[in-house]
Amino acid sequence: MEAIDNDELLSIRAAELYYDENKTQDEVGAILKLTRWKVGRLLASAKEKGFIRIEIVHPRARRLTLERSLKERFALADAIVVPTAGTHDADDLRARAAQGAADYLASLRPVPRTLGISWGRTLHDVAEHLAEGWATGVNVVQINGGVSVNQRAGTAAATAFEIARKASGQATLLPSPAILERRETKLSIEADRTVAGVLTMAANASAYLYSAGVAGADSALVESGYLTGADVDELVRRGAVGDVVGRYIDAAGMIVDPSLDERTVGMSLDALRAATTSIAVIAGEGKHAVARAVVTSGLCTVLVTDEGTALDLLNPDFPA
Amino acid sequence: MEAIDNDELLSIRAAELYYDENKTQDEVGAILKLTRWKVGRLLASAKEKGFIRIEIVHPRARRLTLERSLKERFALADAIVVPTAGTHDADDLRARAAQGAADYLASLRPVPRTLGISWGRTLHDVAEHLAEGWATGVNVVQINGGVSVNQRAGTAAATAFEIARKASGQATLLPSPAILERRETKLSIEADRTVAGVLTMAANASAYLYSAGVAGADSALVESGYLTGADVDELVRRGAVGDVVGRYIDAAGMIVDPSLDERTVGMSLDALRAATTSIAVIAGEGKHAVARAVVTSGLCTVLVTDEGTALDLLNPDFPA
DNA sequence: GCCTTTTCTGCTCATATGAGCAGAGTGGGC
DNA sequence: GCCCACTCTGCTCATATGAGCAGAAAAGGC
Numbered sequence: 001m002e003a004i005d006n007d008e009l010l011s012i013r014a015a016e017l018y019y020d021e022n023k024t025q026d027e028v029g030a031i032l033k034l035t036r037w038k039v040g041r042l043l044a045s046a047k048e049k050g051f052i053r054i055e056i057v058h059p060r061a062r063r064l065t066l067e068r069s070l071k072e073r074f075a076l077a078d079a080i081v082v083p084t085a086g087t088h089d090a091d092d093l094r095a096r097a098a099q100g101a102a103d104y105l106a107s108l109r110p111v112p113r114t115l116g117i118s119w120g121r122t123l124h125d126v127a128e129h130l131a132e133g134w135a136t137g138v139n140v141v142q143i144n145g146g147v148s149v150n151q152r153a154g155t156a157a158a159t160a161f162e163i164a165r166k167a168s169g170q171a172t173l174l175p176s177p178a179i180l181e182r183r184e185t186k187l188s189i190e191a192d193r194t195v196a197g198v199l200t201m202a203a204n205a206s207a208y209l210y211s212a213g214v215a216g217a218d219s220a221l222v223e224s225g226y227l228t229g230a231d232v233d234e235l236v237r238r239g240a241v242g243d244v245v246g247r248y249i250d251a252a253g254m255i256v257d258p259s260l261d262e263r264t265v266g267m268s269l270d271a272l273r274a275a276t277t278s279i280a281v282i283a284g285e286g287k288h289a290v291a292r293a294v295v296t297s298g299l300c301t302v303l304v305t306d307e308g309t310a311l312d313l314l315n316p317d318f319p320a
Numbered sequence: 321m322e323a324i325d326n327d328e329l330l331s332i333r334a335a336e337l338y339y340d341e342n343k344t345q346d347e348v349g350a351i352l353k354l355t356r357w358k359v360g361r362l363l364a365s366a367k368e369k370g371f372i373r374i375e376i377v378h379p380r381a382r383r384l385t386l387e388r389s390l391k392e393r394f395a396l397a398d399a400i401v402v403p404t405a406g407t408h409d410a411d412d413l414r415a416r417a418a419q420g421a422a423d424y425l426a427s428l429r430p431v432p433r434t435l436g437i438s439w440g441r442t443l444h445d446v447a448e449h450l451a452e453g454w455a456t457g458v459n460v461v462q463i464n465g466g467v468s469v470n471q472r473a474g475t476a477a478a479t480a481f482e483i484a485r486k487a488s489g490q491a492t493l494l495p496s497p498a499i500l501e502r503r504e505t506k507l508s509i510e511a512d513r514t515v516a517g518v519l520t521m522a523a524n525a526s527a528y529l530y531s532a533g534v535a536g537a538d539s540a541l542v543e544s545g546y547l548t549g550a551d552v553d554e555l556v557r558r559g560a561v562g563d564v565v566g567r568y569i570d571a572a573g574m575i576v577d578p579s580l581d582e583r584t585v586g587m588s589l590d591a592l593r594a595a596t597t598s599i600a601v602i603a604g605e606g607k608h609a610v611a612r613a614v615v616t617s618g619l620c621t622v623l624v625t626d627e628g629t630a631l632d633l634l635n636p637d638f639p640a
Numbered sequence: 641g642c643c644t645t646t647t648c649t650g651c652t653c654a655t656a657t658g659a660g661c662a663g664a665g666t667g668g669g670c
Numbered sequence: 671g672c673c674c675a676c677t678c679t680g681c682t683c684a685t686a687t688g689a690g691c692a693g694a695a696a697a698g699g700c
Contacts, residue, residue, distance in 0.1 A: 012378045012380055015381075016376055016381060016382055017384075019376065020374075020383075020384040024657090025656075035679080035681095036656090037679075037680060038679075040658065046376075051378045051381075052375075053376075053377050054339045054373070054375075055374075056335045056339065056366075056372055056373075057371055058332045061332050065340055344686065344687090346686080355649080355650065355651095356686090356687085358648095358650085360688065364688085641700105642700090643700095644697100645696100645699095647694100647695080647697085648693105648694080648696085649693085649694070650692095650693090651692085651693100652690090653689090653691105654689080654690100655686100655689095657685080657686070657687085658683105658685080658686090659684080661683105662679105662682105664678080665677080666676080667675090668673105669672105669673090669674090669675105670671100670672090
């Protein structure tokens with residue numbers, strides 16, 4: 001039945017006494033009739049074989065090992081992975097990632113002079129989780145057209161103002177719809193002095209912070225009335241996995257519908273790709289596909305996500 | 321938003337660097353700009369507050385803390401708790417507990433000269449998990465009437481023989497049905513020289529090993545034809561939670577139906593309660609109630625069980 | 641505001657632990 | 671059977687860590 005791997009069993013017994021009963025290796029040795037060196041080695045082998053799992057359970061803990069793997073695999077400047085800790089609740093995961101993003105933002109050196117941001121539930125959460133005085137003198141600028149048709153209009157603006165206020169800086173809004181009906185309108189609004197000024201400021205921001213949405217009927221762009229459910233269905237049919245700063249991308253990170261994209265106001269994805277510091281906050285089980293598209297197509301230099309998404313991204317079924 | 325428990329956050333960061341990145345406390349101190357003593361204290365406080373969980377993941381690991389609590393709470397001589405490790409599969413839990421019981425039996429000192437056993441799936445598993453030569457010269461005797469009406473007849477016998485063989489000892493079977501139809505038959509069979517001899521041997525065993533069944537239609541006693549489903553339903557109605565060595569007990573560990581009990585062949589529960597070493601192996605989600613009845617009524621001196629059952633037993637909702 | 645009490649900090653020192661090494665044991669090839 | 675290669679064991683020694691303590695800082699009472 002056994003005797004095959006007696007050492008394994010011994011190492012488990014030793015681990016129990018050492019970690020659960022916190023005895024010294026010497027005492028463990030005395031109990032199991034082993035020298036303390038042997039106990040040390042058994043413990044080491046148990047760790048090696050993964051029988052001893054040390055977990056840090058705290059909503060604000062991070063998964064450093066996953067972060068390292070992500071950085072390496074996708075050539076990121078940084079990665080923040082917050083623990084899932086069993087929860088599958090999208091709101092909870094989003095809040096944790098937002099906290100992680102807020103912490104990261106506060107620790108970012110050099111402190112960005114101007115921070116370009118998108119808007120949405122995730123960004124709103126980040127704003128809320130930022131500590132008062134997380135930095136000083138950081139100006140905030142919106143990088144894509146805001147909502148204006150319903151009550152969420154205020155949220156986009158509030159997000160920008162809150163982030164700026166907490167850093168004693170100025171907020172600059174992009175006074176334009178997200179998507180226009182005609183390409184001509186989009187061109188002329190962009191040509192407007194006010195809008196052009198904001199766009200220039202956005203283009204010169206020292207860092208960017210944005211999230212990504214899932215291509216689905218509950219998208220913020222649908223809720224805000226820029227697109228219909230049918231429009232999104234069509235985009236999905238054409239390969240869309242989600243949107244980044246209002247622009248729909250496919251699994252390869254390419255624009256799905258160029259004509260739609262030409263009517264979308266805000267920074268282009270190529271401009272975003274050229275940035276030195278662009279922080280994407282993407283968490284939740286539904287967002288695995290967009291997250292993959294974002295990191296594989298180089299849209300961000302820093303990814304803030306949850307454990308589940310990180311594991312999915314590192315899934316070897318998708319070779320890098 | 322925060323700054324309230326900055327030390328907590330620091331201790332988490334320190335724990336991440338120390339455990340996940342395995343840096344030395346000194347290095348962690350350098351990174352977080354703290355003295356190494358402060359780091360040590362933060363780590364200690366994180367452990368204290370339970371943020372650092374060290375788990376030993378191995379089917380044959382044990383839960384020593386739970387064991388200690390069980391021993392204390394129910395005044396047991398010993399308790400063995402095997403980890404659940406997420407599984408809810410009754411067969412798997414039973415096998416793990418059986419392995420735990422087998423290990424315990426092998427390490428039992430003094431080695432019992434005679435071991436009284438019951439029969440059933442759990443006991444069969446224990447027999448299988450015992451290592452060849454787990455002891456030498458241990459004689460095995462059945463303590464309750466065996467099955468005889470169907471193919472499981474052999475199992476009860478095989479269990480006894482296997483345990484004995486692996487310890488180079490003799491097995492003695494109790495050649496009697498578990499339950500008889502008439503009290504008179506039971507009395508006369510017990511008076512029979514052969515049966516009486518076995519019962520005497522059983523009464524004088526130096527240790528006992530038994531399991532418990534759930535009061536339900538899938539009980540071994542029903543399967544073997546001694547009772548009908550309706551009989552068991554009636555017993556449940558009268559408060560039965562399960563059976564121990566063929567005798568149905570209620571939550572308080574009392575015999576549910578004295579007239580049925582008088583027709584049951586084998587050791588009495590009082591005799592079992594008087595034993596110095598009686599090992600009960602009870603595992604699985606369905607057996608929480610029987611397990612509780614067994615430990616609270618002093619039927620065993622040693623309990624072998626799974627984590628889930630142990631936690632249920634220690635549930636403070638049931639004051640001891 | 642001043643003093644007392646409590647908590648916190650950075651230290652010394654004893655202890656626990658891991659790295660590295662030489663000799664003992666083990667197994668396989670011939 | 672003998673030798674070589676390999677692994678395993680018990681050691682020395684350097685390092686990491688926790689206990690205990692005195693002074694610093696903070697909190698609370700009046």
